[in-house]
Amino acid sequence: MTPVEIEALRLSLKVAIWAVGVSLPFGVLVAWLLARKEFPGKLLLDGIVHLPLVVPPVAVGYLLLVVLGRNGAVGGWLYDWFGITLIFTWKGAAVAAGVMAFPLMVRAIRLSLEAVDERLETAARTLGASPRRVFLGITLPLIAPGILAGVVLAFARSLGEFGATITFVSNIPGETRTLPLALYSVMQTPGGEDAAVRLVLISIALALAAIFASEIIARRLTARLTGKKPGPSK
Amino acid sequence: MSLIEFEAERRFDDLTVHGSFEAEGGVTALFGASGAGKTTLINMLAGLERPDTGRIVVGGVVLFDSKSGINLAPERRRLGYVFQEDRLFPHFSVGRNLAYGTKGKNPSTQPVDMGVVTKLLGLEHLLDRRPATLSGGEKQRVAIGRALLANPAILLMDEPMAALDATRRAEILPFLEQMREQLDIPIVYVSHNVDEVLRLADTMVVIGGGETKASGPVADILSRIDLRQWTGIHDAGAVITATVGDQADDGLTALKFNGGALQVAGLRLTPGRQVRLRIHARDVSLALEKPNKISVLNVFPGEILEVNQTDGAQADVRVNIGGTSWPVPIWAQVTKRSAADLGLAPGTHVFALIKAVAVDREDVGPGPTTGHS
Missing domain, CATH: 3.40.50.300 (P-loop containing nucleotide triphosphate hydrolases)
Structure with a gap:
């Protein structure tokens, strides 16, 4: 691989890992709220969480620019108090990727939460366990496969993020030029076909590696949850 | 409390x-x-x-x-x-x-x-x-x-x-x-x-x-x-408390209660143990005179306490087969026709007939535990 490709690959991985890592606790919290709680504004929260799935990514990028830019309400506050700049930095790229991937993560975790037999949690309460102990010891292990699925989906989505990223943090080599943006750049360059093919192959290899890894972990998790030996997938 | x-x-x-x-x-x-x-x-x-x-x-x-x-x-x-x-x-x-x-x-x-x-x-x-x-x-x-x-x-x-x-x-x-x-x-x-x-x-x-x-x-x-x-x-029935007697060679066990002993067949019970047993009303027949030359082993003299007419063709009759001081009431289910033919009414002296094989394991439970009210 050329230094440019390695740079884009490393940047993509960094952005995706941070995007998924930081949004995971929030993803579990929001999934839990949506799956288990009734509260005013639940429909609104549900809608906002799903928005990135249905509006054009460029529109999300624009909104991030407005809110998180140096002059934006949140962006200005972040800069004044913590000295954090998101715009035109890899951190901003991670935010854009995290926001775009968030609905996929929440959906996967929410589905697994809804599949958990709440009667097991009730039983744990009657055995003297506090709600916190029930969540950590019973609920969380039981939704581990769902969390894994959400993480993999969000990771893949983050790796492929393009529209919101380029709108929010632009296309700066070494800072915000992830694999999709690098691919876009070489395609804009005359004679860049070979480089484009190589970047496409790298993207495919990365995605396959993520899928295989998650499949292996999922089988181990299922085996651990049910006590059955891992068998061939159905 | x-x-x-x-x-x-x-x-x-x-x-x-x-x-x-x-x-x-x-x-x-x-x-x-x-x-x-x-x-x-x-x-x-x-x-x-x-x-x-x-x-x-x-x-x-x-x-x-x-x-x-x-x-x-x-x-x-x-x-x-x-x-x-x-x-x-x-x-x-x-x-x-x-x-x-x-x-x-x-x-x-x-x-x-x-x-x-x-x-x-x-x-x-x-x-x-x-x-x-x-x-x-x-x-x-x-x-x-x-x-x-x-x-x-x-x-x-x-x-x-x-x-x-x-x-x-x-x-x-x-x-x-x-x-x-x-x-x-x-x-x-x-x-x-x-x-x-x-x-x-x-x-x-x-x-x-x-x-x-x-x-x-x-x-x-x-x-x-x-x-x-x-x-x-x-299936109406009565529950009586009894003590398990020894099992006879022919497989019958006597369950002793105030008023007599009920012979039951084929139950493996520990002798001396207190048990509760349920006698189904449909397993109890009534006779005005003591029958002889009959296969039923359990024949108890008793006195009718009440006669309950049901909506159907049956009547439930409550009979005390114990004494007056230690009443042991059981239920008998008879047809309304029989009740009328025999003139069954409170105070009538009757004989209650219970087949030994009618009581099975499911009808027997442990006696009242000591220490509990």
Whole structure:
């Protein structure tokens, strides 16, 4: 691989890992709220969480620019108090990727939460366990496969993020030029076909590696949850 | 003050469940047809459903009081709960399932420990297994052990055998009987099965249409036919207490009660033991004169106490086959025609005929335990 490709690959991985890592606790919290709680504004929260799935990514990028830019309400506050700049930095790229991937993560975790037999949690309460102990010891292990699925989906989505990223943090080599943006750049360059093919192959290899890894972990998790030996997938 | 003082109401769209009963130690059965509100009552006791109004006290601890706004969380009520389904944690081994409720408790202060429970319920060889690999009966035994090990003040059981087939049920019942005899833990047992109640319970609360219809000692309640529409026991019967005599060479066992001895066939019972047995009304015939040259072994002289005409062609006749000072009332089911032909009326002296083979194992339960009221 050329230094440019390695740079884009490393940047993509960094952005995706941070995007998924930081949004995971929030993803579990929001999934839990949506799956288990009734509260005013639940429909609104549900809608906002799903928005990135249905509006054009460029529109999300624009909104991030407005809110998180140096002059934006949140962006200005972040800069004044913590000295954090998101715009035109890899951190901003991670935010854009995290926001775009968030609905996929929440959906996967929410589905697994809804599949958990709440009667097991009730039983744990009657055995003297506090709600916190029930969540950590019973609920969380039981939704581990769902969390894994959400993480993999969000990771893949983050790796492929393009529209919101380029709108929010632009296309700066070494800072915000992830694999999709690098691919876009070489395609804009005359004679860049070979480089484009190589970047496409790298993207495919990365995605396959993520899928295989998650499949292996999922089988181990299922085996651990049910006590059955891992068998061939159905 | 009773161990359990229960007075609570919860309103649903189509039913209001109102429970009102007191219970002491031993086994208290909440008995009634499906949909009568039994599970709602036990859930209110456990803190899984919140009553609209009422007051629930167990062992002097107020668990719920709508007036003072007390509503203890389920985990603070110290009530073990065995559900209809086993509800074992699939990601834990049997051993970890059993230990789940012991966390944070000092093992030396526990009345029952892992050793006692695994031995009592026959779980020693299952500890490393996962719930998915157990049979239905084994799972339910683990669930019972898990609830016991949480050291509850009372053990609640909501039809713990409802999800099991007859074979598994027969496998669990002896464990429950042993638990009842060996552990000094009060049990509230929800059931709609009269055989289970007879074999396990001391006290019985009849629930019908969301209301508490009656409560009292099992023998008294099961002998009442006015509760029939609530208990759903259409084969009326009486429960009498007897002492097991020696088994004769021909396989018959005498069950002695005030007024005589009932010969029963083919039951393996420990001599000297007190038992309760249910005599079905349909197994009892009546005669005005003492019959001779008849195959029926059990013929008891008695006096008719009451005659109940039913809607159908039958009449239920209550006969005292004990003495006047120690009455032993049993029910006989006869046709209205026979009742009229024989002129059966209160005060009539009759002979009650009971076939020895009519009483089977399902009709016999342990006698009243000593120490319980």
